[in-house]
Amino acid sequence: MTATLAPARPAAAAGRATFAALAARETRRFARNPVFLFAVAIIVAAFWVGPRAGGTKDTGFNSVTTMIAIFLGGFGMIATFGLTRSMRASEPVVGVTPVTLPARTAALCAVAIVPFACGCLTLLAFVHFHPVGGPAYGAFSPPARMAVLVGQIVVPALGGPLLGVALGRWVRFPGAAFVLCLLLWAWVSVVTILSESHPDSAPAVVLRLFAPFAFFTHTRNAGGVTAWHGPPWFFLGWQLALCAIAVLVALLRGAEGPVRARIIRALAIAGAAALILLVLAGAGGFTHAVTT
Amino acid sequence: MVRAVLRAGAWQAVVGVSGVAVVAGGCAAAFPAAATMLFPICFALLAAAAAFTLDEPASLVVDVTPTTPARRTGIRAVALLAPLAGGALVMLAAAVRGLALPWGPTGLALVGNVLLGFAAACVVRTRTGEPGAAVGTAVVLVLMAPSLVPQVARWVRTFPAPGADGPSSDHVWWIVLTVCVVAIAISIGGRGLPRWMSIIP
Numbered sequence: 472m473t474a475t476l477a478p479a480r481p482a483a484a485a486g487r488a489t490f491a492a493l494a495a496r497e498t499r500r501f502a503r504n505p506v507f508l509f510a511v512a513i514i515v516a517a518f519w520v521g522p523r524a525g526g527t528k529d530t531g532f533n534s535v536t537t538m539i540a541i542f543l544g545g546f547g548m549i550a551t552f553g554l555t556r557s558m559r560a561s562e563p564v565v566g567v568t569p570v571t572l573p574a575r576t577a578a579l580c581a582v583a584i585v586p587f588a589c590g591c592l593t594l595l596a597f598v599h600f601h602p603v604g605g606p607a608y609g610a611f612s613p614p615a616r617m618a619v620l621v622g623q624i625v626v627p628a629l630g631g632p633l634l635g636v637a638l639g640r641w642v643r644f645p646g647a648a649f650v651l652c653l654l655l656w657a658w659v660s661v662v663t664i665l666s667e668s669h670p671d672s673a674p675a676v677v678l679r680l681f682a683p684f685a686f687f688t689h690t691r692n693a694g695g696v697t698a699w700h701g702p703p704w705f706f707l708g709w710q711l712a713l714c715a716i717a718v719l720v721a722l723l724r725g726a727e728g729p730v731r732a733r734i735i736r737a738l739a740i741a742g743a744a745a746l747i748l749l750v751l752a753g754a755g756g757f758t759h760a761v762t763t
Numbered sequence: 764m765v766r767a768v769l770r771a772g773a774w775q776a777v778v779g780v781s782g783v784a785v786v787a788g789g790c791a792a793a794f795p796a797a798a799t800m801l802f803p804i805c806f807a808l809l810a811a812a813a814a815f816t817l818d819e820p821a822s823l824v825v826d827v828t829p830t831t832p833a834r835r836t837g838i839r840a841v842a843l844l845a846p847l848a849g850g851a852l853v854m855l856a857a858a859v860r861g862l863a864l865p866w867g868p869t870g871l872a873l874v875g876n877v878l879l880g881f882a883a884a885c886v887v888r889t890r891t892g893e894p895g896a897a898v899g900t901a902v903v904l905v906l907m908a909p910s911l912v913p914q915v916a917r918w919v920r921t922f923p924a925p926g927a928d929g930p931s932s933d934h935v936w937w938i939v940l941t942v943c944v945v946a947i948a949i950s951i952g953g954r955g956l957p958r959w960m961s962i963i964p
Contacts, residue, residue: 506900517914538912644779645896649899657804661790
């Protein structure tokens with residue numbers, strides 16, 4: 472047994488070193504991507520203006536979190552999609568190197584740490600301008616308010632780029648990223664409108680939560696904040712399960728033999744977990760919309 | 764020759780993205796409360812569809828044929844009928860549903876969006892054979908900026924909102940239309956070989 476494992480250790484160490492080098496290289500490419508830099512610049516500029524970044528008394532904080540999610544998540548998705556596709560032309564050369572396609576995909580997925588870190592910093596800046604104890608968060612408890620913010624700011628910043636890698640690995644159409652970004656935006660807009668008109672309807676709740684981004688509050692023009700049905704913690708779990716699914720789907724491309732079988736098994740587990748968390752998110756929380 | 768140029772077009776991309784735009788516009792007509800968000804998304808997608816009309820995978824061969832860029836671009840411009848028809852269909856659906864949109868400015872915004880995508884593609888086509896993806900992404904980012912960043916919306920509006928305060932979208936689109944016509948004229952008039960092909964190593 473010792474004789475079998477001993478040679479494996481240097482191989483594993485070499486694999487880790489290769490992965491670290493690849494991940495560092497891809498991260499540098501991502502950090503210099505003009506689309507991502509543009510997104511970061513817009514967010515910094517918006518916060519430079521300060522509390523006038525869009526969250527007024529009329530619109531609550533949803534407009535600000537939407538902007539952050541679209542710039543870090545949506546634009547991050549467009550950036551990683553371009554990064555993933557940019558290697559297609561050199562595939563005949565890169566394909567003969569000893570590094571497998573799943574390993575290269577994993578290195579690409581590792582770049583999501585950059586927008587994730589940006590999301591964490593943005594969350595801190597956001598909490599500075601919109602304190603968690605404020606009335607804009609409605610009837611949610613302080614931990615649930617933090618879950619709402621993490622789900623609207625940090626997780627989209629992580630999930631968008633991961634989705635971009637998966638899309639880049641599987642979809643040939645070069646405009647797929649911006650089309651999907653706009654479609655998700657349209658979907659969230661429609662289901663939010665449905666929730667505003669039918670706040671206590673169970674199908675409307677499920678539709679609202681069946682998205683990678685969801686609102687939990689609605690600031691009424693007449694005054695008052697309505698907290699919608701659905702516990703933010705379970706929604707956060709659903710979002711993280713979607714991130715895991717995006718990574719696994721990306722890794723599935725080019726995977727062979729036992730690795731492929733393991734990925735498919737993990738995909739089934741992540742899919743089941745996502746489904747359970749969506750059901751829990753749809754069934755839990757307030758029994759009806761609460762206006763404060 | 765016309766048929767050959769048209770057959771080589773990226774029809775799947777143009778019609779596909781236009782179709783997605785029609786779906787988004789259809790949702791806007793079905794849910795009027797979301798129309799202010801969905802119509803700009805629909806029109807931005809139509810602009811992106813227009814950006815794919817000049818994609819030419821065989822540009823290395825096509826660009827050295829004796830056909831002038833103006834003629835090739837003119838023939839390919841026929842594909843703009845797809846996003847324009849899609850936009851017209853969405854406006855018709857909105858009218859049938861009784862949405863109170865300012866139809867003149869909305870039509871101008873539709874033409875402006877489509878022409879912006881096409882003009883940007885014309886300019887970038889002088890440098891690359893397939894400008895669609897890059898131009899489509901850039902156009903979408905620019906067109907959606909007012910919806911995303913409230914500070915931008917205070918100065919520029921790309922879609923006419925009924926009864927809204929603030930700047931009119933008409934001024935923006937008349938300027939954009941003028942600039943686009945000039946850009947198209949310059950790019951197809953002076954387009955020869957792509958710049959990288961004319962460099963002798």
